Amino acid sequence: MGELSKLPNIGSKLEAQLNQVGIENFEQLEKIGSKQAWLDIKAIDSSACINRLCALEGAIQGIRWHSLSDEVKHELKDFYNTVKYL
Numbered sequence: 385m386g387e388l389s390k391l392p393n394i395g396s397k398l399e400a401q402l403n404q405v406g407i408e409n410f411e412q413l414e415k416i417g418s419k420q421a422w423l424d425i426k427a428i429d430s431s432a433c434i435n436r437l438c439a440l441e442g443a444i445q446g447i448r449w450h451s452l453s454d455e456v457k458h459e460l461k462d463f464y465n466t467v468k469y470l
Contacts, residue, residue: 388413393439393449401425414444419463426467434464 387409388399405424407413413421418440426432435449437460442449452460 388443391443392447393442398425398436398439401429404428410443413440418444418460423467434461437464 386399386403388394388402388407389396391410391413394402402408402413402421402425405421405428407416407421407424416424418437421440422432422437425436438449438452438457441456441460442452445452
């Protein structure tokens with residue numbers, strides 16, 4: 385396992401997917417953001433769900449995704465609902 389799996393919410397499978405879309409470290413993940421990273425993963429894995437999007441945002445914030453603020457969760461859910469069928 386690499387650097388990304390040391391972040392909260394990032395297991396070996398999600399780390400492999402991030403690597404597959406060209407994200408190999410925290411700085412790259414933070415720069416691209418959770419939404420774009422999720423969109424990139426969704427392009428290679430149609431099963432990417434809202435939980436994966438929240439996991440990515442939690443990793444960027446350095447917290448478990450369950451601890452994201454209600455405001456952030458709502459924003460991510462709205463985003464997910466607008467793009468999930470792309």
